[in-house]
Amino acid sequence: MLEGLGLAASTELVYRAMLREPGAGVSELLAQLRLPESQVRAALDDLARLSLLRPSWDDPAVLLPVSPEIGLAALLSKEQMELAKRQREIEASRSAVAVLVADYGDQRPRTPDPDAEQLIGVDAIWGRLAELARGARVEVLSMMPGGAQPAAGLAASRPLDADALGRKVTMRRVYLDSARNDGATLAYARWLSELGGEVRTTAILPLRMLVVDREVAVVPVTADDSTPAAILLRSAGLIVGLCALFDAVWTSARPLYARARARDAQGLTNQERAILHLLSQGHTDDMIARRLAVSVRTCRRVIADLMERLTARSRFQAGAHAQAGGWLEVD
Numbered sequence: 001m002l003e004g005l006g007l008a009a010s011t012e013l014v015y016r017a018m019l020r021e022p023g024a025g026v027s028e029l030l031a032q033l034r035l036p037e038s039q040v041r042a043a044l045d046d047l048a049r050l051s052l053l054r055p056s057w058d059d060p061a062v063l064l065p066v067s068p069e070i071g072l073a074a075l076l077s078k079e080q081m082e083l084a085k086r087q088r089e090i091e092a093s094r095s096a097v098a099v100l101v102a103d104y105g106d107q108r109p110r111t112p113d114p115d116a117e118q119l120i121g122v123d124a125i126w127g128r129l130a131e132l133a134r135g136a137r138v139e140v141l142s143m144m145p146g147g148a149q150p151a152a153g154l155a156a157s158r159p160l161d162a163d164a165l166g167r168k169v170t171m172r173r174v175y176l177d178s179a180r181n182d183g184a185t186l187a188y189a190r191w192l193s194e195l196g197g198e199v200r201t202t203a204i205l206p207l208r209m210l211v212v213d214r215e216v217a218v219v220p221v222t223a224d225d226s227t228p229a230a231i232l233l234r235s236a237g238l239i240v241g242l243c244a245l246f247d248a249v250w251t252s253a254r255p256l257y258a259r260a261r262a263r264d265a266q267g268l269t270n271q272e273r274a275i276l277h278l279l280s281q282g283h284t285d286d287m288i289a290r291r292l293a294v295s296v297r298t299c300r301r302v303i304a305d306l307m308e309r310l311t312a313r314s315r316f317q318a319g320a321h322a323q324a325g326g327w328l329e330v331d
Contacts, residue, residue, distance in 0.1 A: 014043035018065040080316050117232040125230050132212045133160040139170040141246045145205040147293025148182035171197040174253050178293040200253035203270035217242050280319045
């Protein structure tokens with residue numbers, strides 16, 4: 001349970017044994033734990049490296065365990081400092097990406113690229129999307145974050161989607177699970193399904209995206225889709241990558257009319273697992289709520305429930321417990 005603090009399972013066993021019997025030597029530990037001698041000695045080295053052992057004041061040749069209140073608290077503090085450092089690095093990287101995107105936007109008019117076209121403003125984006133939809137021949141793939149979709153967007157999409165499906169174009173679309181709670185978006189998804197489109201939902205989506213005939217894609221300029229600007233891409237390598245991303249999301253998403261999946265082996269729903277992953281990445285409650293398109297209140301309620309189930313007193317401790325319990329393992 002303490003892997004998140006750098007203790008392997010065998011190291012934790014040796015540490016617990018020494019807490020029960022302070023001063024136990026290698027022979028006593030071997031008798032208690034029935035582990036290979038090499039593994040016990042390696043565990044003792046790990047405990048010394050982590051400052052969880054100290055020499056006895058009476059006999060420096062005897063090693064005693066440092067109490068968990070002191071030793072593990074120090075490890076937690078160190079991990080918290082590392083996490084804070086990593087979060088600062090992530091924010092610095094995010095700022096660097098924002099600068100790069102801004103520089104790219106400034107340069108685009110002066111350096112035309114046949115594989116990329118910048119679309120500025122809602123009118124330009126919708127105009128280009130309409131052209132692509134009307135020209136689709138085989139397949140249209142889309143990911144639609146944001147939960148409830150704007151009424152204007154649904155109205156503008158309806159004739160385009162009906163036309164494409166009428167021409168027997170395959171259409172696959174993924175919304176957030178939270179879209180099921182919005183009457184207008186759910187009704188649109190059902191209408192799309194009745195016309196032959198395929199619709200699925202998932203707890204979290206990486207970005208807004210449209211891919212037509214696996215030849216051209218449209219993605220937002222900013223990761224959070226907050227700026228009315230997008231880039232149309234034709235680069236074969238980028239399109240292959242975006243299609244692979246879509247296929248991975250599609251495979252794990254739930255079909256519109258399928259029953260909600262049971263909880264996984266850790267007793268987590270898709271939403272709870274998504275929140276745990278975002279927490280482990282250092283996101284705030286507001287950021288997580290936006291990514292999942294749920295209210296901040298709902299997000300905080302789920303986080304509080306997860307912390308209670310993990311017997312954690314802090315977000316950091318929740319992450320450590322979740323990692324130690326295998327809740328954050330990659331599926």
